[in-house]
Amino acid sequence: MKTAANLALAAPSRPALDALDQRLIAAIQGGLPLVSRPYEEIARRIGTGEAEVIARLRTMLEDGTIKRLGVVVRHRKIGYCANAMVVWDVADKAVDALGYRLRRFDFITLCYRRPRRLPEWPYNLFCMIHGRDRAKVRERVDELVERCRLHDTPHEVLFSGRCFKQRGALYQLPAEEL
Numbered sequence: 289m290k291t292a293a294n295l296a297l298a299a300p301s302r303p304a305l306d307a308l309d310q311r312l313i314a315a316i317q318g319g320l321p322l323v324s325r326p327y328e329e330i331a332r333r334i335g336t337g338e339a340e341v342i343a344r345l346r347t348m349l350e351d352g353t354i355k356r357l358g359v360v361v362r363h364r365k366i367g368y369c370a371n372a373m374v375v376w377d378v379a380d381k382a383v384d385a386l387g388y389r390l391r392r393f394d395f396i397t398l399c400y401r402r403p404r405r406l407p408e409w410p411y412n413l414f415c416m417i418h419g420r421d422r423a424k425v426r427e428r429v430d431e432l433v434e435r436c437r438l439h440d441t442p443h444e445v446l447f448s449g450r451c452f453k454q455r456g457a458l459y460q461l462p463a464e465e466l
Contacts, residue, residue: 305353308336312344317458319360363418364451370419374429375411377404377442383413389436390415395428410442422447 305313311334320326327345328338348354363371378386383401390413391399398416415432419425429445432438 308334308340309344309348309353311335312341313354313459316345316357317456320357360456362454364454367420368418370422370425371448372417372419372422372425372429373446373448374415374417374432375444375446376413376415376438377410378413380412386436386438387413390432393428393432395419411444 312330315330315334321329323329325338327341331338331341334341345354345357349356376386387399387401390396395417396415397418398414400414401412402414404410404412417425417428419428425447426445429443433441433443
């Protein structure tokens with residue numbers, strides 16, 4: 289049942305991506321080509337013009353289909369080796385509000401809700417914090433507890449051990465397979 293509260297949280301609807309948008313996403317998801325005119329090269333690959341690529345990317349950024357375009361930094365290579373997933377056991381009625389609050393902290397790189405797996409796993413809110421050392425990450429967790437008044441909220445700080453893979457998600461087939 290749709291309520292006013294549910295409608296207020298719903299994302300604005302967007303028409304489905306057309307074939308050119310899908311090819312564009314497939315072409316950029318692995319990164320921009322390292323050439324002097326990357327959008328021109330992408331346009332050549334997907335069969336359109338440079339201005340069209342730029343316009344479509346601008347539209348997808350404005351409507352939220354794409355959150356941002358940017359550099360992916362291999363954080364371990366630049367000294368951020370104390371990486372922790374902080375898991376929280378938040379009352380179901382409060383988890384969305386807390387998630388929206390936590391996402392505003394610039395040191396949180398991911399924040400999402402997941403279903404509990406009772407009785408073994410009571411946690412339903414997850415956030416990732418990267419740091420140069422474990423003490424600094426724990427300070428950040430303490431800051432969250434203090435500023436968000438989470439003193440009575442059960443949580444665990446799960447530091448990463450070994451990195452097996454790190455890259456962005458793939459959402460479309462590579463352009464040449466479409």
